[in-house]
Amino acid sequence: MILAIFCEAFKTKVSRNANMAKLQAGYLFPEIARRRATHLLKYPDAQVISLGIGDTTEPIPEVITSAMAKRSHALTTLEGYSGYGAEQGEKQLRAAIASTFYGDLGIEEGDIFVSDGAKCDISRLQVLFGSNVTMAVQDPSYPAYVDSSVIMGQTGLFQKDFEKYGNIEYMRCTPENGFFPDLSSVSRTDVIFFCSPNNPTGIAATREQLTRLVKFAKDNGSIIVYDSAYAMYMSDDSPRSIFEIPGAKEVAIETSSFSKYAGFTGVRLGWTVVPKELLFSDGFSVAKDFNRIVCTCFNGASNIAQAGGLACLSPEGLKGMRDVIGFYKENTEIIMDTFNSLGFNVYGGKNAPYVWVHFPGRSSWDVFAEILEKTHVVTTPGSGFGPGGEGFIRVSAFGHRGNVLEASKRIKQLYK
Amino acid sequence: MDAIVQHYISENGTLDIDAWREHLDFTFVCFWGLTIIDNSAGSTCLAIEMVPVTGHCTKVPRNVNIEKLRNGYLFPEISVREFKHIQKYPDAKLISLGIGDTTEPIPEVVTSAMSEALRKAIVEMFYRDVGVKDTEVFVSDGAQSDISRLQLLLGSNVTMAVQDPSFPESVGYVAMGLKFIVDDKFQAYIDSSVIIGQTSKFQEETGKYGNIEYMKCGPENNFFPDLSATSRTDVIFFCSPNNPTGYAASREQLKKLVKFARENGSIIIYDSAYAAYITDDSPRSIFEVPGAREVAIEVSSFSKFAGFTGVRLGWTVVPEELLFSNGFPVIKDFDRIVCTCFNGASNIAQAGGLACLSSEGYMAVRAVVEYYKENAKILVDTFTSLGLMVYGGNNAPYVWVHFPGLRSWDVFNEVLEKTHIITVPGRGFGPGGEEYIRVGVFGGREYILEASRRLKKLFD
Numbered sequence: 052m053i054l055a056i057f058c059e060a061f062k063t064k065v066s067r068n069a070n071m072a073k074l075q076a077g078y079l080f081p082e083i084a085r086r087r088a089t090h091l092l093k094y095p096d097a098q099v100i101s102l103g104i105g106d107t108t109e110p111i112p113e114v115i116t117s118a119m120a121k122r123s124h125a126l127t128t129l130e131g132y133s134g135y136g137a138e139q140g141e142k143q144l145r146a147a148i149a150s151t152f153y154g155d156l157g158i159e160e161g162d163i164f165v166s167d168g169a170k171c172d173i174s175r176l177q178v179l180f181g182s183n184v185t186m187a188v189q190d191p192s193y194p195a196y197v198d199s200s201v202i203m204g205q206t207g208l209f210q211k212d213f214e215k216y217g218n219i220e221y222m223r224c225t226p227e228n229g230f231f232p233d234l235s236s237v238s239r240t241d242v243i244f245f246c247s248p249n250n251p252t253g254i255a256a257t258r259e260q261l262t263r264l265v266k267f268a269k270d271n272g273s274i275i276v277y278d279s280a281y282a283m284y285m286s287d288d289s290p291r292s293i294f295e296i297p298g299a300k301e302v303a304i305e306t307s308s309f310s311k312y313a314g315f316t317g318v319r320l321g322w323t324v325v326p327k328e329l330l331f332s333d334g335f336s337v338a339k340d341f342n343r344i345v346c347t348c349f350n351g352a353s354n355i356a357q358a359g360g361l362a363c364l365s366p367e368g369l370k371g372m373r374d375v376i377g378f379y380k381e382n383t384e385i386i387m388d389t390f391n392s393l394g395f396n397v398y399g400g401k402n403a404p405y406v407w408v409h410f411p412g413r414s415s416w417d418v419f420a421e422i423l424e425k426t427h428v429v430t431t432p433g434s435g436f437g438p439g440g441e442g443f444i445r446v447s448a449f450g451h452r453g454n455v456l457e458a459s460k461r462i463k464q465l466y467k
Numbered sequence: 468m469d470a471i472v473q474h475y476i477s478e479n480g481t482l483d484i485d486a487w488r489e490h491l492d493f494t495f496v497c498f499w500g501l502t503i504i505d506n507s508a509g510s511t512c513l514a515i516e517m518v519p520v521t522g523h524c525t526k527v528p529r530n531v532n533i534e535k536l537r538n539g540y541l542f543p544e545i546s547v548r549e550f551k552h553i554q555k556y557p558d559a560k561l562i563s564l565g566i567g568d569t570t571e572p573i574p575e576v577v578t579s580a581m582s583e584a585l586r587k588a589i590v591e592m593f594y595r596d597v598g599v600k601d602t603e604v605f606v607s608d609g610a611q612s613d614i615s616r617l618q619l620l621l622g623s624n625v626t627m628a629v630q631d632p633s634f635p636e637s638v639g640y641v642a643m644g645l646k647f648i649v650d651d652k653f654q655a656y657i658d659s660s661v662i663i664g665q666t667s668k669f670q671e672e673t674g675k676y677g678n679i680e681y682m683k684c685g686p687e688n689n690f691f692p693d694l695s696a697t698s699r700t701d702v703i704f705f706c707s708p709n710n711p712t713g714y715a716a717s718r719e720q721l722k723k724l725v726k727f728a729r730e731n732g733s734i735i736i737y738d739s740a741y742a743a744y745i746t747d748d749s750p751r752s753i754f755e756v757p758g759a760r761e762v763a764i765e766v767s768s769f770s771k772f773a774g775f776t777g778v779r780l781g782w783t784v785v786p787e788e789l790l791f792s793n794g795f796p797v798i799k800d801f802d803r804i805v806c807t808c809f810n811g812a813s814n815i816a817q818a819g820g821l822a823c824l825s826s827e828g829y830m831a832v833r834a835v836v837e838y839y840k841e842n843a844k845i846l847v848d849t850f851t852s853l854g855l856m857v858y859g860g861n862n863a864p865y866v867w868v869h870f871p872g873l874r875s876w877d878v879f880n881e882v883l884e885k886t887h888i889i890t891v892p893g894r895g896f897g898p899g900g901e902e903y904i905r906v907g908v909f910g911g912r913e914y915i916l917e918a919s920r921r922l923k924k925l926f927d
């Protein structure tokens with residue numbers, strides 16, 4: 052990587068995209084990875100344990116990997132070979148997603164767009180919306196919502212004093228408001244990103260809260276982009292889909308993923324639901340335009356990943372996923388107990404694989420650095436998710452049991 | 468036969484029109500009706516019945532750039548015509564040399580391997596002698612996604628140039644979900660540009676979008692644009708070997724292109740997806756040209772090289788020396804886009820890619836490429852023996868056949884009607900494609916031989 056630009060270096064006459072210039076530092080998770088790497092250089096013998104980047108660690112259930120291997124091998128046969136697939140995804144998989152997750156909610160196969168994951172979908176949704184829309188995010192929230200908005204040109208400059216980009220509505224979510232924004236003080240925006248169960252706070256919105264959110268969107272003529280990637284981690288009966296709320300089909304898009312259910316973070320498979328009833332202000336169908344984006348900017352998820360996805364939704368596959376999810380939920384309990392026992396205020400954990408720990412008055416990057424330096428455990432500083440995350444640390448529950456137990460031990464040592 | 472249409476064809480060969488309509492109806496979200504009509508000019512049009520909108524509208528304005536996209540009331544004519552043809556000749560053994568989709572299975576060695584440093588393997592295999600570093604290689608889920616991410620990187624305030632022909636006439640996505648018979652990638656140059664907001668409106672009279680520079684390529688200029696007549700744009704999309712003409716630019720020509728880009732301070736986005744099909748010593752990478760590292764990005768794919776059209780794997784090379792006007796390295800911004808808007812190609816696809824580049828794997832996929840090239844040779848010979856002017860086929864899996872004075876849709880129709888062979892009318896690739904048809908070479912050998920037999924009979 053060139054770090055020094057010499058004056059003699061040839062420059063094109065192509066202007067740098069001004070939106071890219073607005074972005075702050077690096078995207079959060081590569082930044083964490085960089086710090087981890089630096090730490091390892093400093094302590095080459097340290098047994099670093101990562102509870103930072105929310106990456107799955109446990110193997111994928113056999114029934115799922117066999118299906119992928121089978122599909123892979125089939126590609127070597129004339130009968131089993133397939134080339135370009137429908138950009139929206141293979142019919143069987145779309146149907147299985149619709150019936151498994153939206154069975155009685157009136158969402159059909161045709162409403163499902165299979166993708167290579169939520170991050171890519173969010174970006175394609177931004178391309179769909181264009182630069183002339185305003186958006187709201189929870190604060191704190193998953194960085195891709197804000198960063199993709201900046202790249203699209205929807206935002207103003209980053210304001211260092213507020214740690215916020217101009218022209219984005221940040222909906223503060225704190226222990227004081229039960230991690231649900233006070234909608235009466237939220238300005239209207241065209242798009243509202245809402246993630247539940249939430250990354251990073253781990254909080255799942257209640258039926259009553261989501262009903263209010265849908266009403267708010269309806270009254271304002273806004274579109275909710277609802278990220279339900281952690282729905283299967285829920286323990287209570289909070290809604291697993293925004294479409295459980297009456298009227299949501301006219302105001303919401305839902306995006307989800309196999310990443311955290313099936314360990315597909317590397318395999319790459321997810322989906323987005325765009326209901327037929329969702330319309331732009333001129334009556335044009337949002338699904339129609341999204342389909343155009345998908346056909347122009349994408350060429351479908353890998354056929355092998357899709358075969359895996361289909362196996363995920365077989366009875367055996369679903370059981371396999373639930374087992375893995377159960378395993379991570381046990382990890383979450385261990386982590387929650389650890390911090391609780393140390394007297395911290397701990398949030399989340401019940402409905403998501405994330406534990407949100409409060410360190411009042413402290414800079415989250417400082418706490419991150421302290422934990423890393425003294426226990427060789429990687430976490431994620433809350434401010435990386437927005438100003439509302441300052442003073443918090445996110446601890447993710449993905450990890451081998453031994454590592455999670457060891458990390459807990461070290462943290463107990465540090466903060467006893 | 469388009470896979471989606473096929474789904475609605477029952478066992479006795481009839482199209483379940485209602486089911487298909489229902490599928491299409493979704494396109495119009497329940498309030499548009501579809502009628503397929505024939506008009507006497509031989510083109511098939513779709514009549515859209517509009518029904519008043521009921522239900523809640525949000526107050527979110529539709530993206531004006533998407534509105535600019537050709538939404539035409541033209542239908543993917545070829546799929547429809549193919550279907551109607553089958554209706555008319557139910558016993559015909561239809562041969563499709565239309566769609567640019569690979570057909571041959573992926574060699575065994577490729578499908579059973581484990582994954583490792585794919586980037587290094589790509590550099591070692593394709594860029595060993597031209598100084599590309601593995602840190603400059605970005606592995607992706609294919610060229611279509613890469614082009615879109617490059618457009619996102621560049622933003623709406625840049626101008627672009629494309630070869631003409633090299634894009635299909637925007638027949639629009641009126642029938643959502645139906646496969647387009649032309650290579651989607653090429654739609655991607657223009658359409659992604661429109662979506663990002665780089666262009667102005669589509670002009671019916673010229674068949675072109677405003678604010679795009681179309682660089683005419685034909686036999687008269689040796690399929691290389693007259694750069695002296697080309698206006699400066701920020702970005703130049705250049706595909707070689709070319710779809711649809713099959714022409715591979717010579718070293719001399721690419722030197723001129725690089726010089727042109729350098730003088731204008733432009734960035735070339737070079738699509739080398741068909742490089743594996745080159746027979747002669749035409750450059751396989753833009754980086755074979757000195758000075759290209761400061762002006763070019765290269766996009767490539769495993770799709771046509773290894774039959775990965777469904778598996779999804781490709782890559783983009785962004786040299787460190789490539790700088791924006793303010794000196795900022797393009798690679799840094801592209802890296803940011805890739806980190807923010809993407810999460811990597813499937814690890815399984817990457818494992819397959821790595822196997823493709825092992826010595827055993829490479830030999831195996833090359834054998835499939837050679838198979839397709841043999842197909843190309845057969846088709847080139849067939850058309851040549853009939854006294855027709857034939858281009859391409861030598862360095863790409865496409866044969867570009869000239870029918871001077873004839874409308875390409877007429878030729879398409881005649882070929883389909885009389886030989887039951889699907890091709891692609893050149894007009895579908897832009898005004899520069901009129902009078903030509905594109906014949907794809909993907910298909911089993913028997914198919915290709917049978918197609919040749921039928922064509923010889925027709926044109927004799």
